Amino acid sequence: MARDKGGSRSTRGGGVTGRREAAVRVKTARGRTVSSARWLERQLNDPYVHEAKRLGYRSRAAFKLSEIDDQFRFLRPGAAVVDLGCAPGGWCQVAVQRIRPLETGGRIVGIDLTPVEPIAGVTLLHQDFMSDEAPARLKEALGGPADAVLSDMAAPATGHPQTDHLRIMGLAEAAHDFAREVLKPGGAFVAKVLRGGTERALLEQLKRDFRVVKHVKPPASRADSAEMFVVATGFRGGE
Missing domain, CATH: 3.40.50.150 (Vaccinia Virus protein VP39)
Incomplete structure (x- = not known):
C-alpha cells in the first residue's frame, strides 16, 4: 500500500481514499468560460486526478x-x-x-x-x-x-x-x-x-x-x- 504526503492512499485496485482536502474554487477570467472554469475546478478537486499524477498514470481512467x-x-x-x-x-x-x-x-x-x-x-x-x-x-x-x-x-x-x-x-x-x-x-x-x-x-x-x-x-x-x-x-x- 502506497501513501502520499497528503495522506491519501491507493490500494492494489487504485482506489483513492484519505482525508478530505479543502476544495479549490476557480473563478472565470479573461479567456476562460464558465464551463471551462467548472471543468478546471473539478479537476483540481478530483482525488483520482491527483493520485494518477502521483503514480504516473496518463489518465484517471x-x-x-x-x-x-x-x-x-x-x-x-x-x-x-x-x-x-x-x-x-x-x-x-x-x-x-x-x-x-x-x-x-x-x-x-x-x-x-x-x-x-x-x-x-x-x-x-x-x-x-x-x-x-x-x-x-x-x-x-x-x-x-x-x-x-x-x-x-x-x-x-x-x-x-x-x-x-x-x-x-x-x-x-x-x-x-x-x-x-x-x-x-x-x-x-x-x-x-x-x-x-x-x-x-x-x-x-x-x-x-x-x-x-x-x-x-x-x-x-x-x-x-x-x-x-x-x-x-x-x-x-x-x-
Missing part, C-alpha cells in the same frame, strides 16, 4: 480498469490482452503492471486513432479500430488468442442522448464481434456503455457467449457521468 479487475481478476501475469481505444494509455499501464509482459511473456496490444506515446511492454497501433484493416493488424500483433478484450472506446459526444447511446453501442457491438474472434475459452470482455445498460440484442448475445455478464460502475467513474461498463467473463468459445 486507469483506476476504472484497476477497480474492475480487482473484482473480476482477468489481468493475470502472462495474459494476452487487447485494449481498443487505448489513448492516452492509462489502461495499458495498468495491464503492464498486472500482466508484467516483459517478465512473463504476456502480450498487450493497444489501438487508437489518436497517437499514443510508447509504453514498455505494449504494442501500439495508430489506427481507427473501425477501419476494415484494423482487426487483421490486431490479430497479427497479438500473435495468438487473447485472454481479454477491453474497450474504453467512445464516440465524440453530440449532446443528443439517443444519438450518443447509439454511437457508443455501435462501438461496443464491434468490440464484441472482434472479441468473439480472438478470445480463448474462459476469456473476458469489458466494454464501455452508457447509463441504461446494454441494448437487449447485444446483452442476449453476450449471455450466450459468456457464462457471467454484469454491468459495473467502478468508483473511479464520476457519479455524474452516464458511463458504465459491461463485463463478461467465462467465454464459452467452442462450447
Whole structure:
C-alpha cells in the first residue's frame, strides 16, 4: 500500500481514499468560460486526478480498469490482452503492471486513432479500430488468442442522448464481434456503455457467449457521468 504526503492512499485496485482536502474554487477570467472554469475546478478537486499524477498514470481512467479487475481478476501475469481505444494509455499501464509482459511473456496490444506515446511492454497501433484493416493488424500483433478484450472506446459526444447511446453501442457491438474472434475459452470482455445498460440484442448475445455478464460502475467513474461498463467473463468459445 502506497501513501502520499497528503495522506491519501491507493490500494492494489487504485482506489483513492484519505482525508478530505479543502476544495479549490476557480473563478472565470479573461479567456476562460464558465464551463471551462467548472471543468478546471473539478479537476483540481478530483482525488483520482491527483493520485494518477502521483503514480504516473496518463489518465484517471486507469483506476476504472484497476477497480474492475480487482473484482473480476482477468489481468493475470502472462495474459494476452487487447485494449481498443487505448489513448492516452492509462489502461495499458495498468495491464503492464498486472500482466508484467516483459517478465512473463504476456502480450498487450493497444489501438487508437489518436497517437499514443510508447509504453514498455505494449504494442501500439495508430489506427481507427473501425477501419476494415484494423482487426487483421490486431490479430497479427497479438500473435495468438487473447485472454481479454477491453474497450474504453467512445464516440465524440453530440449532446443528443439517443444519438450518443447509439454511437457508443455501435462501438461496443464491434468490440464484441472482434472479441468473439480472438478470445480463448474462459476469456473476458469489458466494454464501455452508457447509463441504461446494454441494448437487449447485444446483452442476449453476450449471455450466450459468456457464462457471467454484469454491468459495473467502478468508483473511479464520476457519479455524474452516464458511463458504465459491461463485463463478461467465462467465454464459452467452442462450447
